[in-house]
Structures are given as structure tokens and as C-alpha cells.
Amino acid sequence: DAKTTQPNSMESNEEEPVHLPCNHSTISGTDYIHWYRQLPSQGPEYVIHGLTSNVNNRMASLAIAEDRKSSTLILHRATLRDAAVYYCILRDLRNNDMRFGAGTRLTVKP
């Protein structure tokens, strides 16, 4: 399995943008970049995914480096409800293997 590297923790102020980085230098051509988050006392939830191009949805944006060896999850205006552990995961859709790394614990300050 290709691995990802994320900072252990990050802090943000409420209503400010947050950029959560992820390094995945051993990514293969068939790996999609997936982001999930886990709020306290809940199961993980899907946030966004991409392959090569930048992606936007109602929750976040995903910026993917041209060489695909890193990506950044962007929360445009952090709220207190965005406080969670964010996981960056490489997902090969040819199989159903899906493993979590350590993730980044995001704290949002009022």
C-alpha cells in the first residue's frame, strides 16, 4: 500500500480558511486521493476525492500537485463543527482495500 504523511495536528481560527497538507510520494497511477474526516464519537465520513485535477464540492476543495506527490484539503471557512481528525488516503479502485493513516487532528478556535 502506498502511504501518506500528514501533520499530527493543526489549529485554525473560526471563519478562516484551513489548508490541510498530505504527502504521498509513492502514489501510483491508479491511486485516487481520498479525504475523510471523523468527528468526535462518530464514524468517518467522506469529504472529497480526486485523481489529477483540482476538485470542489460543497464541503471542501482538493488541490493536487502536478506530480501528484502531494495534495491539500482546503476548508474555505472553518467552523467549530469542522473540528475533527482528517485522513488522507490513497485508494486503488481496482480493489476494495482501504486503510487509514494517522490523520491530522484539526482544532478550530472561536
Next chain:
Amino acid sequence: DTEVTQTPKHLVMGMTNKKSLKCEQHMGHRAMYWYKQKAKKPPELMFVYSYEKLSINESVPSRFSPECPNSSLLNLHLHALQPEDSALYLCASSLGLAGGRNTGELFFGEGSRLTVL
């Protein structure tokens, strides 16, 4: 219906008990997963079923026995557990099909919190 339902939400059992965790989804997903999560740690993959067949077993001890009776149901049978098996057990499902429709997104349940005394 975009839910994965896990029961029970909480389970306390002794080391000699036999119990089961249940997971259900009605999204037509053909891949189902069991994860174990200890406090302050990421979920650890235990088992994956694809089309009701066990496709991944992460060397999980035999005291955990998965079962997928049909494409909507996933069980985890528990027997002779140890206190260190106490954790949150998460079930997830995904489309599991090749092709353009498959985004690979996993849908998770809320988990079953297991305490082994």
C-alpha cells in the same frame, strides 16, 4: 437511503461469552468492511467482503469471525475475547464495482462500542 446501520451501539461482554455485531445497508453496495478503532487511533482494517466473499483478512485472531449472509448484511461473531479487544468496531460499505460509477466512497456506520470484562 444512504445509511449504514450498526447494532448494538454498546456491548459489554465477559471473556467467555459469545456475541455478535451486526451491520446492514440497503444502498446496493457489494463491498463491506469491518474496522477496529482504539481511542485516539485511526481505524484499523480487519476484514473486507466483496460480492459476499471474504477478500481481505488482516491476520485477525480467530476469536473474531466475520460472516456476510447476503449483500446487505455483515456480521462479526465474537467468542473468547480479551480485554484488549475492547474498542469501537466500525462497519462500512462501498459500491465495490469497477467502472465509471465507482467513486470508491465508503459509507460508515456509527460503530459498536465493545467492552470486554
